Amino acid sequence: MKKLYIGVMTLVLTLFIFTSPVNSAVPNDEQILEELEFKGAALIDAVRIISELSDVNVVITPGAKEVEVTVFLRHISVKHAIETICRINNLWYRKEDTTNTYRIMTNAEYAQDLVIHRDEETKVFNLNNLNVNLAADAIGNLYGERVKRSNSGERFSTGSGGAGQSSEEGTASKNTISGELSIDQLSSLKTNGLGNNVISASQVQQLFDQQEPIYVTVAEEHNLVLIRTGDRRALEQIGKLIKELDRPVPQVxxxxxxxxxxxxxxxxxxxxxxxxxxxxxxxxxxxxxxxxxxxxxxxxxxxxxxxxxxxxxxxxxxxxxxxxxxxxxxxxxxxxxxxxxxxxxxxxxxxxxxxxxxxxxxxxxxxxxxxxxxxxxxxxxxxxxxxxxxxxxxxxxxxxxxxxxxxxxxxxxxxxxxxxxxxxxxxxxxxxxxxxxxxxxxxxxxxxxxxxxxxxxxxxxxxxxxxxxxxxxxxxxxxxxxxxxxxxxxxxxxxxxxxxxxxxxxxxxxxxxxxxxxxxxxxxxxxxxxxxxxx
Incomplete structure (x- = not known):
């Protein structure tokens, strides 16, 4: 058994680790940690040690880095260890499959990230008659500030939450709350008590139903309009709108x-x-x-x-x-x-x-x-x-x-x-x-x-x-x-x-x-x- 002692400010962090033999066929986040102990450690130090021991990329947002972690775990995989740490500290995590990276964040940061990036879909509309800039203007006039339009040579700014799809999500806040769920309500879950209760799927879906940004760009050379959004209903409405507008111009x-x-x-x-x-x-x-x-x-x-x-x-x-x-x-x-x-x-x-x-x-x-x-x-x-x-x-x-x-x-x-x-x-x-x-x-x-x-x-x-x-x-x-x-x-x-x-x-x-x-x-x-x- 190998024992490590690390001092963090006035707190003492003690880490006991026993790992099973490395199997190249097992994903890094499925590796088993025999024993893991943190006492009043900063989250940033805890995830750095886990990352070094398992070769798993773990990053935390600025809002979550000062959270103190006290945990004692035995015979647990890296994935479940991260999930447990988030669960007991009222944090959320998201795994990026493309980079095999875990991101740990607060409730408010996760809610904003969820609104912006959940299940985004990109659709390309090929216009036969309508000018693409006129189509983009019509979408902007109808959906107002939700529309983020990109001109030639510009890039979209997606906020501090980063970008990318997620296939795995975890939660630490488990209260059941009635009524509509807003970003502020989700952020205040930590003040409503912790525990083992679980947020229902319907409440999370209510969060999904919040208005999401609609990213619009055009390709004038090919007369294409490109739409990216997580609001499928808005995407369907935009498709119907473009179909109605894309008609031959009457001539005489x-x-x-x-x-x-x-x-x-x-x-x-x-x-x-x-x-x-x-x-x-x-x-x-x-x-x-x-x-x-x-x-x-x-x-x-x-x-x-x-x-x-x-x-x-x-x-x-x-x-x-x-x-x-x-x-x-x-x-x-x-x-x-x-x-x-x-x-x-x-x-x-x-x-x-x-x-x-x-x-x-x-x-x-x-x-x-x-x-x-x-x-x-x-x-x-x-x-x-x-x-x-x-x-x-x-x-x-x-x-x-x-x-x-x-x-x-x-x-x-x-x-x-x-x-x-x-x-x-x-x-x-x-x-x-x-x-x-x-x-x-x-x-x-x-x-x-x-x-x-x-x-x-x-x-x-x-x-x-x-x-x-x-x-x-x-x-x-x-x-x-x-x-x-x-x-x-x-x-x-x-x-x-x-x-x-x-x-x-x-x-x-x-x-x-x-x-x-x-x-x-x-x-x-x-x-x-x-x-x-x-x-």
Missing amino acids: LLEMKILDVLVDDNFSSVFNFDINGVSIQGKSQAPILIGNNPLANSGSFIFEYMNNYLKANIELLQKNKKVNVLSTPMILASNNRTSKLFVGEEQLLVKGYESSDTTTTTNGITTSSSGIIPLTEIEEVGNSIEITPFINMLDGTIRLNIKQENSSIRQAGANISLVNSQGEIKVLSIDTINTARLEGTIIVKDNHTIAVGGLIRETISDDQTKVPFLGDIPFLGNLFKSISDKKQRSELILLITPRLLTSPEDGEFNKNDLTREGKQLSLEDLALQCALLCR
Whole structure:
């Protein structure tokens, strides 16, 4: 028999150890200690001796290291020795299978560790349509402070209790307590008396039911959301939530035609339904006006659902060469997302001038000269469309926020005055841009065409008339020709046909039907309808 005496402060620790022969097939914590005695020893010293004798890793938390141990055990395994020490001192232990390490802790520390790490489960959600960051935000908004989100390059902090799963647990506190079990209640078990009573499984389960943290991280490259939590119910709810959110984003295919319609004394607007002096009675007789800032002689923002009479009116204008098709764009727009389209070119415009003075000295003679340098800018000129759709899946209507602009250059459209270094006033021309802008909100049904217009602009150009041959004679030809200002008014019309796409299959269907449907709305086919109406 081997006897060891170790002094700890004013206390005396006596350890008697008899061990059975070492068997390599037996786990270290199953080794038998023949005799073990501690008298008023600090727990930190007791577990160090047990660890050295058995090659079993034992660690204690800061809250438990000052506990004093008095015990006398005979013929007991290392595992049961640790369990007994914890039991009589109102402590808990946890064994980490991955590292074969025992952790001894207080009631409060064990309760916190239990809430954070018991039976945690990690689940990966592969999203097909929803953005992973939006999904993570939705989870955070619903579960509040429980959600611990990790961004790229960050790690989760799991608290002082450490991390890992446990397969074996021990307890020293054995009171039976009625009612719900909280962390504070569990921590106060030591004040409610010790003894041999056992905490029931239902009370421990109540502790399990406390709200546990939910760890969320995302893998943007693969569109994955990773969830780790011990709350299986919350994990199931999150799975249902993601399933509901991960649905295809509704899209709408917008077929458009931008028309420039000439306006003269006999025609005021494409929305005038008088044909050959006869007012056509029928559906949509009164166009809808929006806004309170009308342009001169133009009315306000107007839209009208496409019908046979409006089609006939447009076709008659085309037949009389009063319609110019500026562009026929198609835009595929997602719900609540703005889509933009520009058809045109970047052009260099003269926007101003500045005077430049240059002084040179040659052979002692100084000369100065002045010049004028044009200031130029590059501007986009053409047709631009900006549309934001808001899709109502219940009734199939689409609300469209539309911003459409048509611009053209007017060279030397304005003059400015410039004073040079000599004090002379120079009148110089600059380029300007004629712009027709249309903006408004409309509601249209799926596969219905709507005409948007009411924006009339006026342009002034030089109109030259001359006597043939005589007007071409140099100098004398000016006597046989005249130049006058010609005013021309035109109305910008936008025809829009939205086609709702709720799934990729809808996209295939619309792709096959685009040609057929598009022809029904084309100006060429409208001629046939017009001929039938005019019979």
